[in-house]
Amino acid sequence: MDFIFIEELRVEANVGIYPRERAAPQTIEINLTFGVPDEAARDDDIAKTIDYADVIGRIRRELEAHHFNLLETLGEFVIALMLDEFKAPWVKISIAKIGVMKGVHRVGVQIERARS
Structure with missing residues (x-):
């Protein structure tokens, strides 16, 4: 399995x-890492992989439209999107709030899931 990563998406x-x-x-x-089929690289074909621009656009739209009480719930939402809609076989996400408490740079969660 190959992986695509998106880092420091604000x-x-x-x-x-x-x-x-x-x-x-x-x-x-x-920060998001997700598995993609090996044949995408072999065949040099965007149709056989997951387009990171589509992923970024979808995440931005969804987070604009929803409220989440917990980062954990937000993370599970994005993971479900990746597994169900984008058909990623494996996803790892870390999400951090920046500067929400005095003396703390980031507070966040990290979640990893695979399709069953």
């Missing part, structure tokens, strides 16, 4: 349980 998202988090979108950082 997205405005409605995520959080505290009043200050619910008042306005906040910037989150996503």
